[in-house]
Amino acid sequence: MSDLYGDDPDLFVAGMAGGNLGVGIFSFYRYDPSLSFSTEDWFDVEHLDNVAPSDRKTLILQRSCKLLVHEINHLLGLDHCIFYDCCMNGSGHLEEDFRQPIHLCPVDLRKLQTLVGFDVLTRYQQLVEFYEKHNMEDEVDG
């Protein structure tokens, strides 16, 4: 729950993975919907009370799951996706990050299946159970 920096021009980064090193690092700090900051004063952070605690918890979990899937897939050797709206799309800022779907596109799903091996139907059934358990309604529908 702290900012990470990868290089001098970075304001902050949510996650980085060194696939050849087998190391990933993540920050969930900027995923908190009650956190307010402007693009000019990104370091001047304010916590607002405008988000219901249950919504806040669900949104942080949803955003964190997306980041973990994205970075773990990098660790497994998957690159950024240029084919579809996909959890493996690259993102340059938070709005872009938040817009990305939690799911993999068919191309990356197949790559992941080849790398780690799973039954696609079972995977999605388990994902629906997880989403329902954690009140991630948009993901259940998507």
Ligand SMILES: [Zn+2]
């Ligand atoms: Zn990436």
Ligand SMILES: [Zn+2]
């Ligand atoms: Zn993809």
